[in-house]
Amino acid sequence: MEKIKINHLDLFSGIGGFHLGFERAGFEVNSYFSEIDKYAIQVYKHKFKNSNYVGSVTDVRGGDLPKIDIITFGSPCQDFSLAGKRKGLRGERSSLIGEAIRLIRETRPRVFIWENVKGTFSSNNRQDFAAILQAFANIGGYRLEWQLLNTKWFLPQNRERVYLVGYIGDGSGGQIFPIREGGRQTDELQRQQGNTCTLTTRYGADGNGSYIIERKLDAQEIKVNPVQIGQSKKTFAYKSGTMIGKDNQDAFTIRSANPNGVKTENIIRRLTPIECERLQGFPDNWTKEGSEGMISDTQRYKMCGNAVTVDVVEAVANNIRKVVYAK
Numbered sequence: 001m002e003k004i005k006i007n008h009l010d011l012f013s014g015i016g017g018f019h020l021g022f023e024r025a026g027f028e029v030n031s032y033f034s035e036i037d038k039y040a041i042q043v044y045k046h047k048f049k050n051s052n053y054v055g056s057v058t059d060v061r062g063g064d065l066p067k068i069d070i071i072t073f074g075s076p077c078q079d080f081s082l083a084g085k086r087k088g089l090r091g092e093r094s095s096l097i098g099e100a101i102r103l104i105r106e107t108r109p110r111v112f113i114w115e116n117v118k119g120t121f122s123s124n125n126r127q128d129f130a131a132i133l134q135a136f137a138n139i140g141g142y143r144l145e146w147q148l149l150n151t152k153w154f155l156p157q158n159r160e161r162v163y164l165v166g167y168i169g170d171g172s173g174g175q176i177f178p179i180r181e182g183g184r185q186t187d188e189l190q191r192q193q194g195n196t197c198t199l200t201t202r203y204g205a206d207g208n209g210s211y212i213i214e215r216k217l218d219a220q221e222i223k224v225n226p227v228q229i230g231q232s233k234k235t236f237a238y239k240s241g242t243m244i245g246k247d248n249q250d251a252f253t254i255r256s257a258n259p260n261g262v263k264t265e266n267i268i269r270r271l272t273p274i275e276c277e278r279l280q281g282f283p284d285n286w287t288k289e290g291s292e293g294m295i296s297d298t299q300r301y302k303m304c305g306n307a308v309t310v311d312v313v314e315a316v317a318n319n320i321r322k323v324v325y326a327k
Contacts (some may be wrong), residue, residue, distance in 0.1 A: 009071045011071065013035045013063050014037075014303065026321060039295055040303055041290075043303065046289060047286065071103060073114055089118065096198050101135050109169045111165065111166070114136075117162070119158040130231070145165050146162060151279075153244045163316055173323075175319075175323060176316065182313075271286060273301060
């Protein structure tokens, strides 16, 4: 597959989920990244050693950058989420989307991608999403497409996020969206056993679905292409849907605090950072070490919870490759 070279402005970059997703889709990525969390900055620098740190988004100026091809931004979402009491665009953190819009105007990338929580759609009686769409449209020259995507289509975590793509170019004349549930198989085993469970940020023994159930697998189940999330060979989840969790539901969304738990027989243990990394599509120990040394589990849980899911980004990037770059 031919590599497509891009200069990437990665705003609110976290631990590099957008960067890694585009790499997996066949892009050669030269990143200029903006982030204020010191541990996320360390991880990004450690994993992408040729990347360029450009400071806080409020300090970045388009005129100081080379030609930018793609801007990505998962701007802070607390004010759009239930946890943030849905202050919407009036919230201090969510207003940072204005800085991203400014940089799109200043750099005129070929593509930009915005990721945010499902609550964006309904915040302030849908007025916030309408205002955001209008702001993007006012930039001028971009085709806008968006879709609510769920991590569970690819990995066993119920994580719904809005992905909006704006793009310029002749391309193939196709569309970025819709993206289908490519992470599921429709075999008899899935029909028999239902969907996989979700991971919550809390864990306990109350039986309310706040932990994953760990158990041994039989020979038939092992044939279904499992994704091992546990550190032992007992704990698995499935792209096709089976086993982990209460009532065979999808795993609750991984967040940035109070990590999930796994029930193994009569004991409930905390999900490990590696398991959280796997459920977000990152390689094992992605957050274990940064440019300045080892990183605590507390910070690793936080970074995983704040990250975008790499597999979802890869699916979007694959369509961008086809539609925008015709490759």
